[in-house]
Amino acid sequence: MAQVHTVLGPIAPEDLGLTLIHEHVMVDFIGADETGPHRWDRDVVAPTMQPYLDALVAQGVMSLVECTPNYLGRDSVLLQRVSRATGLHIVTNTGLYKEPHLPAWAFELSPAELAERWIAEWEQGIDETGVRPGFIKIAVNPGPLLPIQQTIVRAAAITHLATGLSVVCHTAHAAAAHESLDLVEEEGMDPRHYVVAHADQIGPDQIAPESISNLDAVDLEPAWEAHVALLRRGAWLEYDSIGWNPYEWHERLLLAMLERGYEDQLLLSQDAGWYHVGEPGGGTVQPMTKLLDEFVPRLRAAGVTEALVEKLLVDNPRAVLSVD
């Protein structure tokens, strides 16, 4: 029987509902050597984030996938507390990010040894909470992949094969995405369980989409081809910076891929929110409401059907998070 593993325990995939697949409740960018629960006060973080999460519930959002990995501010105790207070299903992760957010011990391990630690989190739970991860979160550098990031990608594939959990990889460049897919395939993993997060950063000739002021003046075909080349390999593409770049970029990108028939491999989110550990009051929190308030209405106006919106925000996240 398929299940989704939330911080409060397993739920039926049908109960996920409207899901934001890539957001953050809290992030600590200080680095692996200094981060830890001593850096934040849950009694401050939880109430600071509560109104931002309540706003999602008011929009009809039922589930939030928290993409903060270990050593970057992952806190399963905090997430359990926030989930109880808001009623949102929250999913956390196992895995590791990239430098300077990697502990020294990670550099000493082989892919199999690293995977062993992540599989242990799946089997025994994270920290003292016993919370089980609902996916594997990793990251890669722009490419060519550094040896440590190659190890982490391979470890993710090994962990996937042992657990069934999907891999979500912070990837902002096409070359890094292809190299990562080569590595997971070498380990025997089907790219259909691999999510290229931040794929919307793969722009025309790798120019940052946010720097393009006039999309009409740019030949977008090379960008579309770069996205199609990844989709053809079977991977998910996650367009998760909605609200950070001009909506026009995301609208054109998404419509171009829908037109080509890839609706079964696309995910939408905002990579927003978060209590910034170390900043007074948690710094400036980016609301997570823009996707539904501002972007989805643009899609409807462009002719995207309700059924397709539901596919992108309900069915596809459910497919990524369901584990047998």
Ligand SMILES: [Zn+2]
């Ligand atoms: Zn993120």
